Amino acid sequence: MTILDLQRVTKRFGDKQVLKGLDLTVPTGAIFGFVGENGAGKTTTMKLILGLDTLDGGQITVAGQPVRYGRAVANQVVGYLPDVPAYYGYMTSTEYLTLCGRLTGMREPDLSNRITEMLRTVDLPQNKHRIHGFSRGMKQRLGIAQALLNRPQLLICDEPTSALDPNGRSEFLKLLASLRGEMTILFSTHILTDVERISDQVGILHAGVLQVQGNLTALKHRYARSQVQLKFASSAIAQQAVAVMGRPATQTATHVAVPFQDDYAATVAAVLKALLAAHVVPLAVDRQETSLEDIFREVTT
Numbered sequence: 001m002t003i004l005d006l007q008r009v010t011k012r013f014g015d016k017q018v019l020k021g022l023d024l025t026v027p028t029g030a031i032f033g034f035v036g037e038n039g040a041g042k043t044t045t046m047k048l049i050l051g052l053d054t055l056d057g058g059q060i061t062v063a064g065q066p067v068r069y070g071r072a073v074a075n076q077v078v079g080y081l082p083d084v085p086a087y088y089g090y091m092t093s094t095e096y097l098t099l100c101g102r103l104t105g106m107r108e109p110d111l112s113n114r115i116t117e118m119l120r121t122v123d124l125p126q127n128k129h130r131i132h133g134f135s136r137g138m139k140q141r142l143g144i145a146q147a148l149l150n151r152p153q154l155l156i157c158d159e160p161t162s163a164l165d166p167n168g169r170s171e172f173l174k175l176l177a178s179l180r181g182e183m184t185i186l187f188s189t190h191i192l193t194d195v196e197r198i199s200d201q202v203g204i205l206h207a208g209v210l211q212v213q214g215n216l217t218a219l220k221h222r223y224a225r226s227q228v229q230l231k232f233a234s235s236a237i238a239q240q241a242v243a244v245m246g247r248p249a250t251q252t253a254t255h256v257a258v259p260f261q262d263d264y265a266a267t268v269a270a271v272l273k274a275l276l277a278a279h280v281v282p283l284a285v286d287r288q289e290t291s292l293e294d295i296f297r298e299v300t301t
């Protein structure tokens with residue numbers, strides 16, 4: 001089942017063609033990490049999904065319903081957390097959520113019950129504190145409470161962790177992960193380790209199209225690069241190691257990566273033999289795993 005489907009979507013601002021025929025499919029129930037360089041068009045794509053901007057070409061459907069600019073049909077099933085949520089700072093979180101709920105047609109007593117439930121979900125106290133005194137992390141959590149108020153099937157978050165410190169990020173990711181199974185989540189980010197931590201699906205936007213999309217584990221398998229990684233005490237020793245190895249190797253500061261075809265053990269044995277013969281001793285030897293960052297670099301450069 002697919003909750004979100006973009007087909008051949010194009011979008012231009014002036015003479016800049018941002019989206020050039022974007023196809024994107026998000027399976028129901030996925031946590032989808034949407035990544036791309038600055039200016040790749042992630043926010044633009046999210047605004048198009050929300051019907052907040054006009055499509056130049058192509059089509060978007062959310063839960064089987066076509067999205068049209070300015071029409072909120074699809075928005076009844078979508079919750080949105082913008083990159084910089086705007087609040088009325090003089091309100092308390094309960095007052096703010098009450099306003100949001102009323103604007104979307106929620107009524108008492110469902111609204112009050114839902115607000116209590118959502119504040120508990122995002123771990124915010126139901127008290128008289130005004131939003132202007134909230135930390136960035138608390139504001140992001142309030143943003144999620146607002147986005148979830150209307151029981152969306154699809155939650156869209158635009159760079160939700162970029163302004164948070166490591167603890168705030170970790171808590172926020174746990175909150176998103178705790179929603180798994182209740183809804184589908186599409187979130188954009190530059191922090192690839194965040195995607196690796198909670199996403200099962202990933203899409204990499206580059207040059208106006210999705211260069212790669214799919215299950216993260218399958219992608220890592222597909223892009224797996226077989227390399228032995230060696231660590232040395234200094235860059236000078238690493239450089240010396242490359243010189244005595246007699247095989248292709250890439251040095252990055254104190255590390256040297258040696259590609260191999262099939263046999264990890266045989267490669268390590270041959271490399272160590274050459275190094276020890278020259279009295280060059282590595283501090284560590286490891287098999288390099290493919291990270292999302294490796295895949296990102298490969299498809300965007």
Ligand SMILES: Nc1ncnc2c1ncn2[C@@H]1O[C@H](COP(=O)(O)OP(=O)(O)OP(=O)(O)O)[C@@H](O)[C@H]1O
Binds near residue numbers: 036037039040043045
């Ligand atoms: N309303 C607009 N008018 C003109 N240009 C725009 C508009 N909105 C976006 N752009 C341009 O479209 C391109 C894509 O912007 P967008 O914000 O979608 O990228 P992004 O991938 O979200 O970037 P970032 O990661 O930096 O937030 C950028 O070059 C941006 O300057």
